[in-house]
Amino acid sequence: MSSNIGSEAQAAYQKYLDAGSKEEKIKRLEEFLSLVPKHKATEKIVALNKSRLAKLRREVEEKKQKSKASKPVSPFSIKKEGIQIILLSDYHAPGTGKTSLLHYLTGAAKDKIGKFTALPEIGIYKYKNVRFQVVDMPSLMEDASKGIGNGKEILAQVRAADLLCLLVDLSRNYKPQIELLLNELEEAEIRLNVEPPAITIEKTGSNRIQVFYITKESKENLNIPELTEKIIDLVHANGIRNGVVKVYGKISLDDVLDALTPAVVYSKAVLICTKGDLPYTSEEFEKIKSEYSNLFPWIIGTSVHKKTFPEDFGDKILSFLKKIKIFTKNAGKVAEKPLILNEDSTVKDVTLKIHKTFFELFDHAIVIREGARQKRKKVGLDYALKDRDIVEIHTR
Numbered sequence: 001m002s003s004n005i006g007s008e009a010q011a012a013y014q015k016y017l018d019a020g021s022k023e024e025k026i027k028r029l030e031e032f033l034s035l036v037p038k039h040k041a042t043e044k045i046v047a048l049n050k051s052r053l054a055k056l057r058r059e060v061e062e063k064k065q066k067s068k069a070s071k072p073v074s075p076f077s078i079k080k081e082g083i084q085i086i087l088l089s090d091y092h093a094p095g096t097g098k099t100s101l102l103h104y105l106t107g108a109a110k111d112k113i114g115k116f117t118a119l120p121e122i123g124i125y126k127y128k129n130v131r132f133q134v135v136d137m138p139s140l141m142e143d144a145s146k147g148i149g150n151g152k153e154i155l156a157q158v159r160a161a162d163l164l165c166l167l168v169d170l171s172r173n174y175k176p177q178i179e180l181l182l183n184e185l186e187e188a189e190i191r192l193n194v195e196p197p198a199i200t201i202e203k204t205g206s207n208r209i210q211v212f213y214i215t216k217e218s219k220e221n222l223n224i225p226e227l228t229e230k231i232i233d234l235v236h237a238n239g240i241r242n243g244v245v246k247v248y249g250k251i252s253l254d255d256v257l258d259a260l261t262p263a264v265v266y267s268k269a270v271l272i273c274t275k276g277d278l279p280y281t282s283e284e285f286e287k288i289k290s291e292y293s294n295l296f297p298w299i300i301g302t303s304v305h306k307k308t309f310p311e312d313f314g315d316k317i318l319s320f321l322k323k324i325k326i327f328t329k330n331a332g333k334v335a336e337k338p339l340i341l342n343e344d345s346t347v348k349d350v351t352l353k354i355h356k357t358f359f360e361l362f363d364h365a366i367v368i369r370e371g372a373r374q375k376r377k378k379v380g381l382d383y384a385l386k387d388r389d390i391v392e393i394h395t396r
């Protein structure tokens, strides 16, 4: 830089060059421009740096606008941390015990128990080094799915959760409580405890609808020519003229409609019946089990006052969600915190979960499985893992 700008300005310019962030660079450039003497010899430098300053300001402003737009404005939108569990109940039977359960599991929100919860409360339930994020949502009003009582915002987060806990107060009439929840979730296109339909629909450029029955099971559907015709009718009725429909198993026409509705999500839900310490609640609990066990394979009867709650709740959640715990081993040491993966995961999934370079540089893995005939095994990327396997990745 030319010496006729003065030493102070030169020092400021050096600071500008060293600055890390754009905000810092702006500050330093402003300083530099205020210090540099304005005359013919510096004219070019001043002009150049003024335009640099303008560009930096523009970039910072754009970044600000973008982050404003992408930031969730809704207080009901909760960023996931680990496995997200949402507690839900019927607003019309207040005080079901959500906040009490949140506190029991996580220690959070003690002072909020017995008060109406208007905004979500969050806690972390720690179980054997696995972290579950528990979200105590405000209860759902009738027509929540139409937006009543912040319903749309609450249900938007419910769609993203890993597990829904529907709480029912055993000391009150259980039926309206359960039915309200089922109804609002159904209206919000959230299907509970069912597998996604064994059918996919893809638009193509082929100018007709083709239906393929891919698996042995799919070929066991009744009256395939008639089914195919009905599928094509439904797909046409949804405005799709060209596409490929693949059927993987037994399906109904409702499944076809669900596959045509991208808004449908498939969630896992457990029914938690609260206040089991109060009179006559065990009879109610038995009735719930006999009426609802087809919809809810997992129903728990509890009392936080009596501390009757499954001690192994964390393990039960993982097996209900079909997840496995994998322990990585590095430099002879087994990690305390497991990786949580889907039960059909392979060694490849472990490498990708750690970092993609482990996948790219993968050579082999050693899997240590307690109780297996061969406890230590050298394996490749496709090796199927089981719960509690210890995996040591070796790279090239």
Ligand SMILES: Nc1nc2c(ncn2[C@@H]2O[C@H](COP(=O)(O)OP(=O)(O)OP(=O)(O)O)[C@@H](O)[C@H]2O)c(=O)[nH]1
Pocket (backbone or CB within 6 Å): 089, 094, 095, 096, 097, 098, 099, 100, 101, 112, 113, 114, 115, 116, 117, 118, 138, 139, 274, 275, 276, 277, 278, 302, 303, 304, 305, 306
């Ligand atoms: N007897 C009994 N009472 C309970 C139990 N769990 C919670 N309660 C009581 O039920 C009342 C309401 O509990 P909360 O946990 O605040 O209920 P909530 O579902 O969070 O209520 P909202 O936020 O209004 O939807 C409190 O007075 C609790 O002490 C239980 O296991 N047994």
Ligand SMILES: [Mg+2]
Pocket (backbone or CB within 6 Å): 098, 099, 100, 112, 113, 114, 115, 116, 117, 136
């Ligand atoms: Mg509450």
